[in-house]
Amino acid sequence: MKIADRLKNFEGYGCGPREEGIHLDKNETPFGLPNDIKDDIFEELRETQLNRYPPLIPETLEKKIADYVGCSTEKISVGNGSDALLPLLFELFDADQVVLNPTTFSMYSFYAKRKGLEINEIPLDENFVIPSYLDVLEKRSIICICSPNNPTGNRQPRDQIIEALESENIVILDEAYVEFSRESNIDLIEKYDNLIVLRTLSKAFGLAGLRIGYCVGSVEMMEYLNKIRSPFSQDILSIKIAERLFEYTEMIENNVKKIVDERDRIFKRFKDHAYPSQSNFILIDLDAYEYLRDRGIHVRKMGGRLEGMIRVTVGKEEENDELISELERFIEGSKR
Ligand SMILES: *Cc1c(COP(=O)(O)O)cnc(C)c1O
8 A cells, every 4th residue: 555645635834943033923922931930830830740631621720711801711611722722613513614714814724624624715805804794605604703813913893793693603703812902802702602702822921832722602612612622632731831820911911012012113114015903913015025034034924915925023122123124124225
């Protein structure tokens, strides 16, 4: 048997080793945890029994998340990064298709394809706003809406999210960047039992390395979700660290403020090329990926409909200073 004939071919993701330089390509927070907080948390981790499996449901963490979100614990489900919740959610519902709005977060189509689901792509309009779904949905659908949207940075209008919910399809609303936009639609959970809101500790909370995300939805949905999750998927150290982070929400708030100020500073400098953003990154219509890379600044190169643009994560002030001066030089150079 030739094994190559039996291997399913998926377009995967390359994630090479980190190169030297300034990393503004993955929408991470530039601020690490202060050393005194780290020491304090690590001291506590000593007590953790690593020979034991973690609990199926990380109840303490879910309680803290529920308090933060302002809902009951039964409506929260934690996952191994919010992107690892996507395949579970795609398995959870009987559906004929997944509706996506390019250009958006690529992990939706990655997992939908892996699950063998049909994908119906309805592009965002010229202002990157989601379409009206009502006249195109004759099939039982899972609609993925990303707000603020990655990579365009804009928030989606609430009345259009409601319209999607009124179509009585399943709506996964990804609010990975909500802390930078300060306007959530999570309250709609109380009214619509077809809504799941996806959140993460990877962005504003600055814990991308821990792989902790969560979803919020009806008690019934979360009960079913817990039935299909592996009891062994969560990692006990990550759970413990995440629990402790909720003691430092004030620090996190401050970091978010700094990032929002810096975002607005970068946007103002490149108003003629940049799209307004409600997140911790900015889409800029400058073909400067290689130029910046050669100068040690790593940003995200866009493709498809956004070909020739870059997505720039907001970094620390000094990193942004470098980005700004290099981009200004790039613009000067392309005028000549
Ligand atoms: C970064 C990001 C996530 C978060 O993924 P994690 O797996 O929780 O790190 C989710 N959705 C979008 C749109 C993102 O950009």
